[in-house]
Amino acid sequence: xxxxxxxxxxxxxxxxxxxxxxxxxxxxxxxxxxxxxxxxxxxxxxxxxxxxxxxxxxxxxxxxxxxxxxxxxxxxxxxxxxxxxxxxxxxxxxxxxxxxxxxxxxxxxxxxxxxxxxxxxxxxxxxxxxxxxxx
Ligand SMILES: Nc1nc2c([nH]c(=O)n2[C@@H]2O[C@H](COP(=O)(O)OP(=O)(O)OP(=O)(O)O)[C@@H](O)[C@H]2O)c(=O)[nH]1
Numbered sequence: 001x002x003x004x005x006x007x008x009x010x011x012x013x014x015x016x017x018x019x020x021x022x023x024x025x026x027x028x029x030x031x032x033x034x035x036x037x038x039x040x041x042x043x044x045x046x047x048x049x050x051x052x053x054x055x056x057x058x059x060x061x062x063x064x065x066x067x068x069x070x071x072x073x074x075x076x077x078x079x080x081x082x083x084x085x086x087x088x089x090x091x092x093x094x095x096x097x098x099x100x101x102x103x104x105x106x107x108x109x110x111x112x113x114x115x116x117x118x119x120x121x122x123x124x125x126x127x128x129x130x131x132x133x134x135x
Contacts, residue, residue: 010079010088014057015044016069017093017129018101024111025133026099027120028064031107035085040110040120042091042129043067053090065109066102069094076132080125091129 018026027040043064047056054072061067072092079088103109112120117130 010086012047012053012090013044013087014047014053014060014090014092015042016057016061016067016072017042017075017091017133018065018067018069018099019093019095019114019133020099020111021095021097023114025114025117026065026101027110027112027122028103029108031105035082036123038121039123040112041123041126044089047090054092057090057092064104064107066104067099070096076129078125078128080123082124087125089125089129093133 026043028043030036030039030041032038043061044057045060045064047053048059051059057069057072061069069092072094075091075093077088077090079086101109114130114133117133122130
C-alpha cells in the first residue's frame with residue numbers, strides 16, 4: 001500500500017462519554033508529545049485488531065480510567081480529518097450514578113457539565129458530539 005493511501009485510511013478510534021447523574025462528563029487531558037497535546041478529550045483510543053469495538057472500548061476504559069463501562073450505547077460514528085491524519089470515532093455513551101474512576105496514566109481529569117463543554121479546548125472532531133449531548 002502506498003504511503004498516500006495509508007494516510008487516507010481513517011484510524012478506528014473508540015471513545016467513552018461517561019456521564020454521571022448530575023450531567024457532568026468525564027474529560028481527560030492529552031499528554032505532552034501526542035497529537036493534539038494539551039487538549040481535553042473523552043477517554044478512548046485506537047481499536048486493535050482483532051478486537052471488536054466494544055472490546056476496545058472496555059480495554060481503553062480500564063487502561064486509562066480503571067472503569068468498566070456498563071451498558072454503553074453507540075451515540076454517533078463520525079469521521080474527521082486533521083491535517084496529519086483522519087480518524088473515525090465510534091462514540092459510546094454511558095450513564096452511571098456515581099462512577100468511580102482513576103487516572104491510571106497520571107493524566108489530568110475533570111468532570112465538566114455537558115452544557116458547558118463548548119468552553120473547553122476539545123479536538124475539532126468532538127464538536128458534533130457536544131451538540132448531540134445538548135439536544
Ligand atoms: N481518546 C480520544 N481521542 C480522540 C478524541 N477526539 C479525537 O479527535 N481523538 C483523536 O483520536 C486519536 C486517538 O488515538 P490515541 O489516543 O490512541 O493515539 P495517540 O494520538 O495518543 O497516539 P499513540 O497512541 O499512537 O501514541 C487521536 O488522534 C486523537 O486526537 C477524543 O475525544 N478522545
